[in-house]
Amino acid sequence: MTSFLWHRSWPAPEVLPVRQVYAWIVDEDARVLLLEMPGGWNLPGGTPEDVDVDWQATLEREVLEEADVTLCDVVPLGYQEVRPDTGEPFAQLRVAARVDQWLPATPDPDNGQVYPRVWVPLGEAADLLGWADPGRAQAAAAAQVALTLYGCAAAAPVAQGDRAASTPVMQLV
Numbered sequence: 467m468t469s470f471l472w473h474r475s476w477p478a479p480e481v482l483p484v485r486q487v488y489a490w491i492v493d494e495d496a497r498v499l500l501l502e503m504p505g506g507w508n509l510p511g512g513t514p515e516d517v518d519v520d521w522q523a524t525l526e527r528e529v530l531e532e533a534d535v536t537l538c539d540v541v542p543l544g545y546q547e548v549r550p551d552t553g554e555p556f557a558q559l560r561v562a563a564r565v566d567q568w569l570p571a572t573p574d575p576d577n578g579q580v581y582p583r584v585w586v587p588l589g590e591a592a593d594l595l596g597w598a599d600p601g602r603a604q605a606a607a608a609a610q611v612a613l614t615l616y617g618c619a620a621a622a623p624v625a626q627g628d629r630a631a632s633t634p635v636m637q638l639v
Contacts, residue, residue, distance in 0.1 A: 471547040472600035474607055478545035478557035485548075486558040487511050487525045489537065490591075490608035491565060496620035497585040498608065499565070500594060501532055504579075507586075507594045510535070521559055531574050533583055538566035541615060543607040546600060560604050562611040588612070589624045 478484060488511030491499040500507045512528035514521070522540070529537060539562075546558040571580045586594060588609050592601030609624035 468551055469549045470597075470600050471549070472544065472603050473547060474544040474603070476542040476544060478547075478559065482545070482547060482555055482557040484514060484521055484545075484559055485556040486513055487521045487528065487561070488558065489525060489529055489540070489561050489563045490543065490588075490604065491529075491533075491535070491537065491563050492588060492608055492612045492616065492618065492621070493565070493585060494616075494618055494620070495585075496588045496609065496612060496618055496624065498588050498591045498605070499533060499535070500584050500586050500591060501581040502584060503581055506596065507584075507591075509595070525559075525561065530569075531576070532581055534569040534571050535565045535583075536567040536569070537563040539564045539616065541611045543604060543611065546604075560607075562608040564616060588621060 488509040490509060499510060501510055510529040510533040511525060512532065514524040518524040518527060526537065529535060541562045543560045543562055546560065547555060548558060549555045573580050588605055592605045595601050606624055609621040612618040612621035613625045
């Protein structure tokens with residue numbers, strides 16, 4: 467059984483290699499950008515490659531490749547500790563961000579697919595993603611940033627579900 471443990475803290479401990487970086491990209495209407503990918507919905511983001519000098523470079527490259535947007539106002543939210551059935555634990559970083567530039571859709575260079583981009587109410591995103599309580603805690607953290615830093619009053623109801631930084635949230639799959 468794989469466990470996912472959400473931590474509202476930054477950075478991830480050095481003992482956990484960062485294997486993924488994803489963005490909760492929010493707009494002024496408290497919606498989050500999701501991509502319709504094979505197998506379901508996902509946030510824009512992905513896996514570090516040799517060309518990436520840090521997590522920010524990974525995020526910028528992956529979001530541009532998958533969602534054809536550039537980001538601004540990137541704010542770290544926390545990390546998810548993944549403990550797989552086999553293999554070593556690792557971290558998935560999560561950030562909040564806003565769209566800087568919305569570009570025409572192009573094929574992902576990894577597989578040639580163009581992913582439909584959809585704005586979804588922030589309060590519904592975790593359920594669409596299938597991320598259970600850790601996803602709802604991440605959405606609440608993104609809503610808190612949208613409310614306090616981006617000035618998005620519509621995010622207030624989701625932000626009220628925010629959990630304390632010291633309270634990890636677990637999902638087992």
